[in-house]
Amino acid sequence: MRRNILKAAGCILFAALWACNGLNIVPGPDGFLVVDVAVETPFGVRTRSTGLDNYVFLLIKQGGDTLYNSTVGKITGSPLSLTPGNYTIEVFNEPFTAPAYDKPYFYGSQTAEVVGGESCEVLLVCKQENAGVRVVFSEAFSQKYTTYSMNILGTGGALNYDSTTESRWGYFFPGQINLTLTADGSSLEPIERQIQARYMYNFLVEESGGTQDNVEPVFTLSVDTVRTWVSSTWNNTEGTVRGLTKETAYTIAEARTLEGGLNDIWVCGYIVGCYSSGGVFFFGGNESATNLALADSESYIEKPLSYPVELPLGTIRDALNVVDNPGNLLKKVWIKGKTNASYFGLPGLKSPKEYSW
Structure with a gap:
């Protein structure tokens, strides 16, 4: 009789504990998140490019709490054990806060749902989210003027281009930029241009009345899955001209139609x-x-x-x-x-x- 009373008391106590803690008294199994990260190169290929292991990796739980703040190299190939729920994954190469030379900004984000007892695999592809700008001064222009520069003002700041920067790319936030040309101390009125993410812009500065002015502007883009290459005379807001970069090179049939x-x-x-x-x-x-x-x-x-x-x-x-x-x-x-x-x-x-x- 006493044993039965104790057994009944034990059952009542267990039931009370179950009621207080709900079903969490027996935790469900975690799920697993496996993340692989790739970068689209300038020729549209998804690749684990050099330096990708150093990209910043953020794992954010639904509600805004950051669970992981690490690098791609440390998490790639290692399943992350997580409680079931929705998570946001963000990856980027480095912060981009103002226009700068040699700083393409690659970023990727994806949401994943982790289910208990299952593995969720995610391929996250980072793409360039800023715009590249290069300024090329023609030989005729550089011979005519002793000093010259192009100032480009965009969101967050400005970059100054001159004869020492012709092989360098500056990077800007998408949106409006203002180009101001100065030669031998005299500045022209600024020209407004709109630039887009993943576009690479080559602006040619030609002597007034030079040969490039005789080329009818044709809006022709060399397009791949990552970046769009645009070549243009800097003050031509209506179209673009081909051939100022390797990426927009003329075919032989096209080259035969060009003037000398x-x-x-x-x-x-x-x-x-x-x-x-x-x-x-x-x-x-x-x-x-x-x-x-x-x-x-x-x-x-x-x-x-x-x-x-x-x-x-x-x-x-x-x-x-x-x-x-x-x-x-x-x-x-x-x-x-x-x-x-x-x-x-x-x-x-x-x-x-x-x-x-």
Whole structure:
């Protein structure tokens, strides 16, 4: 009898404890969150790029509490044990608070639901969330003026561009920017432009009345899944011009339509041969080291479909000519130079400054 009373009392006590604590007296199983992070490169490829392990990793619980403030390298590949619920994952390379050189801002965010006893896998892709701007001063402009600069004012601050920054990208918040050109102490009225995230803008500063002013603006973009490359004369608010960067290089068919005298123009094509001093086209030939023949296809064997490129003495000739480098034949190449209306009887490119495979 006494044993039954004690047993009943124990049951009542257990029931009371259950009632006080609810169902949490027996915790449910945690869930697991597995996160992999990638960055889209300038050519649209998702990759675990160099430096990604140092990206900041934040895991935020529904309600705003930050559970993890770590780095991608420390959490990648390690399942995170979490109570069931909704979580927000944020990843970025470094804080971006004001315009700055060489600071693209990559950011990604995603929400995940963790279910008890299950594994939730998330692929988070970081994309560039600011805009890149580069200013290029034409050769004619830099020869005409002793001192010159371009001040670009955007949200949070300004950057000053001059002859020492032509190879550098400045980064700005998306939105309106104001461009002010100063040459030999005189400043022009500011020009307003709108810029967008993941766009890379090349602004060309040409001498007033120079050859670029004669190029009809055409709104043509070289687009990939990550960044849109825009090349434009700095004060042209209606359109863009092609060829000021490798990413917007002209094809050979397009390059043949350009007028002569355009500086710093990129073209791309396959090396299909060369020309004799008299202008005879040698398809697949290596008779001359002073020039190249480019075409849009490796199979184009007719001179009218080719495009001559001058190779003056120097490192570019040493690297590209087909006499010393027969392996260059049928390879695709990008070359920057000055357009010429008639070279071996064809539109062509002279005075090359850069090349790239």
